[in-house]
Amino acid sequence: MIASDDIHDLLAAYAVDSVSPEERAIVELALSRDPQLRGELDDHRVVLGILADAVDPHPSTPSPLVWQRITAEIDGAEEVSPRLASVRDIQKQRRFSKWTATMAFAAMALALLLGVSVYQLQQERRTPVFEAAIQELLDDPTATVATLEAAGDVAAEARIVLGADGVGYVYADNLPPLDASRTYQLWAIVDDRVISAGVLGADPDDSPFQVVGDVAGFAITEEVAGGVPVSEGETIAVWLRNA
Amino acid sequence: MLLLAKESVETVSEKQSSGAGALEPSDANLVVAVARFDQGALSELYDRHGTSVFALARRLVKSRELAEEVTQEIFMRLWNRPERFDPSRGSLRSFLLADTHGRSIDMLRSELARKEREKKEHVMDVRHTADIESQVWTNVASEEIRAAVATLSDGERKAIELAYFSGYTYRQVAEALGEPEGTIKSRIRTGMKRLKGQLTASGLMP
Missing domain, CATH: 1.10.10.10 (Winged helix-like DNA-binding domain superfamily/Winged helix DNA-binding domain)
Structure with a gap:
């Protein structure tokens, strides 16, 4: 048990980063339980921020290389998502390959047929929550219907119906359930960028999402539970508009 | 269950440049844009606070090279985990400087620990x-x-x-x-x- 004055003294020392790792843990535990203490820490930080700015009124600036390194790291982070990057590469390659495009179109047509069959077979299993909205979109000729095909060894498939207003639904009940520490995540390719369209969970069902812009493709990946800003996991299923 | 879409095509930074006479976005708004992977928003925040972050780091680690390393880390942390900033608990500048101080001290102490003698x-x-x-x-x-x-x-x-x-x-x-x-x-x-x-x-x- 720590005395009240002690924790406030320790908090001030914590604010200036002058405590030991053990004391840091004690303070952080206290902070997690006491909103007043958090307010006190916030005040300390405001004071210190003002002092830090004041003692160096004409600071030297960091080299322009720092910002270049930041952007390179961000861009690099996108590239360390090799499988999604490869999706983009495939998209680009296929855009310029008539033969590939023809084959892919045939495969997609087959997949769509299969997809319709799977969809019909699964009608009764699906949760009815978004059923009406999905059906409405399926009847809408301006909507995009996409079947995401397995991208690797995992037998997986998902279907997406996307309205012209960018609201869509993914029915991903044909994905194998994952461990609770993992999740499926939906990605959209918009303007040559791969962006997250939502975290689907470990055992996904029908889920709505929204994307703004012209969607060139979708992918579902397996990620750590909670989802990630940039994919680090395996691509499970893919659909490309111009394939 | 699917959560929110995290991106829109029109970014905050684009809105800023397209809207004549538009109000300058607040730090908090820019952090929201960063959460949507808007690199322009991060760039604006770097312009606003990068020098202060660098100055504090340099004062502590006493090396331009290490201070630049800290600065890079601080903005990458903001990029990767923007949700760590809670605008109800103070300004972004206070938040970034607290982060900078902590990281600089960690760097300083690990260097000192290495040189135990x-x-x-x-x-x-x-x-x-x-x-x-x-x-x-x-x-x-x-x-x-x-x-x-x-x-x-x-x-x-x-x-x-x-x-x-x-x-x-x-x-x-x-x-x-x-x-x-x-x-x-x-x-x-x-x-x-x-x-x-x-x-x-x-x-x-x-």
């Missing part, structure tokens, strides 16, 4: 720093801040200066000043409280 010299450094006339406050241009610092007792000023601006633990400060550890912690706290009162009275703090 320098431990004694390090304590002597604290004594030396404490003995010399303080240089920290000499460049402070703001009268209000100079006045606030002037209200601190000598012991409070030295404790805050050595702990915050020189990166020493309160135990090192206590050893160097020949004071009990509890006294140093207490002086840091009372000094901070006094500064808050003064800065609030002069309108520099809400």
Whole structure:
């Protein structure tokens, strides 16, 4: 048990980063339980921020290389998502390959047929929550219907119906359930960028999402539970508009 | 269940450039845009706060190269985990500077731990720093801040200066000043409280 004055003294020392790792843990535990203490820490930080700015009124600036390194790291982070990057590469390659495009179109047509069959077979299993909205979109000729095909060894498939207003639904009940520490995540390719369209969970069902812009493709990946800003996991299923 | 889509094609930075006479987005709005992977928003935040982050890091780690490394890390943390910033708990600048201080101190201490043999010299450094006339406050241009610092007792000023601006633990400060550890912690706290009162009275703090 720590005395009240002690924790406030320790908090001030914590604010200036002058405590030991053990004391840091004690303070952080206290902070997690006491909103007043958090307010006190916030005040300390405001004071210190003002002092830090004041003692160096004409600071030297960091080299322009720092910002270049930041952007390179961000861009690099996108590239360390090799499988999604490869999706983009495939998209680009296929855009310029008539033969590939023809084959892919045939495969997609087959997949769509299969997809319709799977969809019909699964009608009764699906949760009815978004059923009406999905059906409405399926009847809408301006909507995009996409079947995401397995991208690797995992037998997986998902279907997406996307309205012209960018609201869509993914029915991903044909994905194998994952461990609770993992999740499926939906990605959209918009303007040559791969962006997250939502975290689907470990055992996904029908889920709505929204994307703004012209969607060139979708992918579902397996990620750590909670989802990630940039994919680090395996691509499970893919659909490309111009394939 | 699917959560929110995290991106829109029109970014905050694009909105800013397309809207003639548009209001400058707040730091909090830019952080929201960063959460949507808007690199333009991060660039704007870097322009606003990058120099302060770098200056504090450089003061602590005493190396341009290491300070630039810290600066890069701080903005990458903001990019990767923007949800760590809670606008209800203070300004982004305070948040970034607190993060910068913590990271710089970590860097400084790991370097010191690596050079274990320098431990004694390090304590002597604290004594030396404490003995010399303080240089920290000499460049402070703001009268209000100079006045606030002037209200601190000598012991409070030295404790805050050595702990915050020189990166020493309160135990090192206590050893160097020949004071009990509890006294140093207490002086840091009372000094901070006094500064808050003064800065609030002069309108520099809400």
